Amino acid sequence: MKGWRLLLTRPELESATLAATLAEAGVFSSSLPLLETEALPLSVQQREQMIGLDRYCAVIVVSKPAARLGIALLDQTWPTPPAATRWFSVGAATAQLLADRGLDVSFPAQGDDSEALLALPAFAEAVSRPGARVLILKGEGGRELLTERLREQGASVEGLELYRRYLPHYEPATLPRIIQAERLNGLVVSSGQGFLHLRQMADAAWPELAQLPLFVPSPRVAELARAAGARQVVDCSGASATALLTALRETGAVL
Template sequence: MIGWRLLLTRPTEDCAALAATLAESGVFSSSLPLLDIQPVPVTDAQRATLRELDRFCALIVVSKPAAHLGLDLLRQYWPQPPDQCWFSVGAATGQILADAGLRMFYPQQGDDSEALLELPQLREAIARPEPRVLIVRGEGGRELLSERLRNQGASVEYLELYRRCLPHYPEDALFQRIQVERLNGLVVSSGQGFSHLRQLAGSAWLQLARMPLFVPSPRVADMARAAGAEKVVDCRGASAAALLTALREHPVPVL
């Protein structure tokens, strides 16, 4: 994998953790966070949802920010959380919740919506009359997950706790970073991350679209291809392990 020079675009702390893991495998990376996590005020409707958590047969937490913010609210409304099944898309998010003492389940292979939907414990949780599922997330996202759950007869509600904003950068910051550091691959961890990458690229997107782009799921891969990306690699997960596996399977481009 030596020879890869990647642009990382996750939130600041996640970029630092991923960069350290990549460096251990000899992969150079440069961080340009494109997702700024901003908590949103809790509404009266959300407070009502929090008070009736015990009515949901499954609670799905889709990200680490959702886990941290959700736990803060859980402690306020449920000093002793109800005994029910919690789910996450990936192991990192799941571990945050498991460490808090919640009964957690997440896919052991693959960390995307498709893998979660195949999880036997989730299928069992919603195999009851009029199942209610709560998805804890940021504003928007994971529509495939809710759509599939509704198709299986579940009623799906959301608890949206944050928004993902594009940090302010100079207009040419992205293209300059790629040129100066001779980067040869781009990494995004979500659909919102890709949208921000495309937005910040501006008129340089036509050039960047020729670079290998590593994405976490088929949904984001479809987004990228629809926007003109020519070399999209679906890592089937947003973890460092998934990215490293994809890097091993794809040759370093010749610049």
Template sequence: MSPWRLLLTRPADDCATLAQSLAAAGVASSCLPLLAIEPVELEDAQRQKLAALASYQALIVVSKPAARLLLERVAQDGLQPPPKGWFTVGEATAAVLHDAGLQVAFPRQGDDSEALLALPALREAMAVATVRVLIVRGVGGRELLAERLAEQGASVDYLELYRRCLPEYPAGTLLRRIEAERLNGLVVSSGQGLEHLQQLAAADWPRVARLPLFVPSPRVAEQARAAGAQQVVDCRGASATALLAAVQRSAAPAS
């Protein structure tokens, strides 16, 4: 049995799935979702993008919630998504689209925008005279992907299907959970997840920030250190496999 006892902070369904994967490897965890997915109503301009999926040379879906909600919207509107031209940042998001019969390319190494930009299949899709790219995501988020694609001559649109919200918890919930279950590590899956962790910790953040913090990328690692996290572990990916590998190569704090 691993000495690690981790706090997981992904959306509820993803948290439960991740907890099962960790338990199978002998790693104990506790779920405290810090990202709730709230679908948004689509305005006419967004609905037009949804109806015109086939007009894009590359359709980039950045998360599992985006993939699930996109498929739901397509089904509700009686649309037929194009079978090809799909790209995702990670394997788990690709699996959602693949299960719907779509052909998806994704980077095998790295779960971030930088890895996707280096993907040969995406570069091939960009190698035409006029390139239109649709990025399916939540409201807000990183602009790096769109900026880099625009630099390469692409016309980039967004289809934003949801908001990420911090669920309501009583004050002090985070530290009480850590202490009651003797948790010795924290896991966040995105920069916004880190922001919500700090927000929920509030005045307790200096104490929470002493715990090892597992993050998915160098960007979030830098963000965490700037926020005062004292022990940051970059998993180099947001998947369960990447997290487990990082946990296994990291020494747990002494009890």
């Protein structure tokens, strides 16, 4: 892993946590958050979805922001959540937030994406019941693939949008300027939207930046990046710090 100088693009607090872990492993990083979130106002119908939580056989929480906002809403409506409703998350960090609330949550040990969750035996069992109803706690417009796959399997799926994602404001050329000033030689994104924001911020400098190794969390994001012209895409098979460190070790020296 020697020689890596990475650009981190997660929200500020998440990037700080990741940077500390990387520093312990001897990896230099610089942060430019390209994805932030803000809570959405909830409609009466959305509150009723949570009030009717016992109607769902499974609740899927797709991200840490969804977990935090979902827990706050849960505290208002279900101090003791219905025992028959099973909880699932896409990643370990999200699962930990739910577990800290006292929820019994399952998540895929390998992979932080929809495909990994769909392959989880406990999840497949929960949603295979006749008349299965599933609630997805998510951001605005997120996880359409998961919804489509579940409906193809015969489940009734509802989404509860709790937040929206946005690109923070930066002056033009901020991204290439930081990469040059910090002598960065690798880019890290944690989602498809994070990559789209990276591409947007790169603007005219994208052909040059597309030559840098790009670390992504899943095959879906890897495909998106390659289609946009990224030349050296490394699929970390997860968005966690552990997944990134593993990918760095397997990649070895700077490409």
